[in-house]
Amino acid sequence: MSTTKAKLCVLISGNGSNLQAMIDAVDAGRLNAEIVGVISNRPNAYGLTRAENAGIKTLCLDHTEYADRAAYDVELQRAIESLQADAIVLAGFMRILTPEFVDAFAGKLLNIHPSLLPKYKGLNTHQRAIDNGDKEHGVSVHFVTPELDGGPVIIQSRVPVFEDDTADDLAERVQEQERRIYPLVLSWFSAGRLKMLNNKAILDEQELPESGYASE
Ligand SMILES: Nc1nc2c(c(=O)[nH]1)N[C@@H](CN(C=O)c1ccc(C(=O)N[C@@H](CCC(=O)O)C(=O)O)cc1)CN2
Numbered sequence: 001m002s003t004t005k006a007k008l009c010v011l012i013s014g015n016g017s018n019l020q021a022m023i024d025a026v027d028a029g030r031l032n033a034e035i036v037g038v039i040s041n042r043p044n045a046y047g048l049t050r051a052e053n054a055g056i057k058t059l060c061l062d063h064t065e066y067a068d069r070a071a072y073d074v075e076l077q078r079a080i081e082s083l084q085a086d087a088i089v090l091a092g093f094m095r096i097l098t099p100e101f102v103d104a105f106a107g108k109l110l111n112i113h114p115s116l117l118p119k120y121k122g123l124n125t126h127q128r129a130i131d132n133g134d135k136e137h138g139v140s141v142h143f144v145t146p147e148l149d150g151g152p153v154i155i156q157s158r159v160p161v162f163e164d165d166t167a168d169d170l171a172e173r174v175q176e177q178e179r180r181i182y183p184l185v186l187s188w189f190s191a192g193r194l195k196m197l198n199n200k201a202i203l204d205e206q207e208l209p210e211s212g213y214a215s216e
């Protein structure tokens, strides 16, 4: 097991509740890592305030100030490389990344997605589950690949969908699980137990099933 602290760079676009869960896990000794930087594509992301309050370096790279996606990703890659991060942790980061960017950090890019992948890739997952009459929904943590939300799944956690649920009700139930499982996955990565090999998620030298590690 690795004893050196893994360096994490967290990418956000909004509230930052997953970032806060990581900060709290580090402070509580449940995550042996250092969050070396938080980068947002939106200036008004409250997650930037959470990072500042925790004394973590922040950077806003506003995507509206770049000519196109490729130009933005070149600058984002440069900023991340300057931090010398061991993992790039997408936590509500709402930009589709170019294949060139993803390839530059292959195996070091993680994302949390609010659905039971491969169901509901993309956006508005909670309303889509409700509209489809699903009785179960949930969250997936996966390695990021060029295919949007198509990377190998590491872990999933399931929640019930109730008849009278709104999208916000369901989002809150899912996010309770997010805050629990993302720090756990990062602790596996930081300990050197979690890798991506041949587009598969590997935990403790064992290939994980397509639905990942079955969280309790
Ligand atoms: N190449 C990849 N990029 C990203 C992945 C991925 O798996 N491969 N995961 C996403 C995260 N994500 C869902 O989990 C996601 C984020 C953003 C979008 C999207 O449609 N973004 C739009 C802008 C939307 C907005 O600003 O509100 C866009 O980029 O044009 C879909 C899914 C992160 N990137």
Ligand SMILES: NCC(=O)N[C@@H]1O[C@H](COP(=O)([O-])[O-])[C@@H](O)[C@H]1O
Residues within 6 Å of the ligand: 012, 013, 014, 015, 016, 017, 018, 019, 047, 091, 092, 093, 094, 112, 113, 114, 122, 123, 175, 178
């Ligand atoms: N497609 C990406 C996506 O929708 N991600 C979702 O954005 C929220 C961010 O919350 P946070 O900013 O409070 O961590 C989380 O629920 C995460 O699953």
